[in-house]
Amino acid sequence: MPVKISFWIAFLSLLIFPSLFPCVHLCFFAPFLSLCFYHHSIFKVWVRAIGCGLITDLFSSGVHFGLTPLNYFLVTFLLYSQQRHFFKEHLSTLPLMTAFFSLLSSLFLMLTSSLAQHSIFNWHVILSDLLTIPMANALYALLLFSFPFYLFRKMRRMLRRYR
Numbered sequence: 001m002p003v004k005i006s007f008w009i010a011f012l013s014l015l016i017f018p019s020l021f022p023c024v025h026l027c028f029f030a031p032f033l034s035l036c037f038y039h040h041s042i043f044k045v046w047v048r049a050i051g052c053g054l055i056t057d058l059f060s061s062g063v064h065f066g067l068t069p070l071n072y073f074l075v076t077f078l079l080y081s082q083q084r085h086f087f088k089e090h091l092s093t094l095p096l097m098t099a100f101f102s103l104l105s106s107l108f109l110m111l112t113s114s115l116a117q118h119s120i121f122n123w124h125v126i127l128s129d130l131l132t133i134p135m136a137n138a139l140y141a142l143l144l145f146s147f148p149f150y151l152f153r154k155m156r157r158m159l160r161r162y163r
Contacts, residue, residue, distance in 0.1 A: 003039050006032045009144055010052075014059055025133060027102045029056060031141040033076060034097035037083040049076040067112065075104045091142075091150050098141035102134040 007029075014028040029052035036045045053069030060068075079101060106129040 003032070003035055006035050006145055011055070013140075013144065014056065018060070024136060026140050027098075027105050027133075027137050028140075029053075029072070030098045030101040030105070030137055031094055031145040033072065034079075034083075034094055034101055034141070035145070037076075037080055037097065042080050045076055045080060046073055049073050067109070071105055071108050071112075074108060075101055078104060091146055094146045095138040095142040099134040099138035102137035103130060106130055106133055 010029045010032040013026070017024065017026060017028070033045065033049055033052060036048050040048070049072040050069045053072040056072075057065050057068045079097070082100070083097070110125070110129055
């Protein structure tokens with residue numbers, strides 16, 4: 001999938017999804033940043049992660065400003081080297097990397113918010129933030145990023161074969 005197209009899909013999703021599904025909290029730029037792992041150097045991915053975090057902070061509320069860019073930077077720092085364990089062109093790679101990105105991002109946000117508010121974790125929060133949200137993000141990556149472009153490549157190959 002072209003990286004530029006994935007950025008615009010993520011950006012439009014950030015603008016549209018919260019108004020349609022306000023209770024679903026997705027990490028909209030996780031698929032884009034996961035794709036960047038395979039196409040750019042670590043420094044370029046860090047710059048993109050900070051930029052995506054700033055965009056997310058500008059268009060959302062609730063999290064302290066500046067925490068999302070830091071979150072994306074730290075998650076990118078931890079996950080970038082793991083991309084060598086997954087095949088670039090496999091259909092499940094992007095949803096898996098997105099789920100890992102979302103899991104680490106949720107874990108980081110839970111830890112920082114618990115330190116700031118001195119709250120204790122409960123099972124409902126742990127279940128939703130560490131299981132449901134990463135799975136929803138993986139489904140989001142599969143349906144909007146991986147599967148359409150996978151079908152497009154398959155159809156293009158079939159058309160070439162019949163020419």
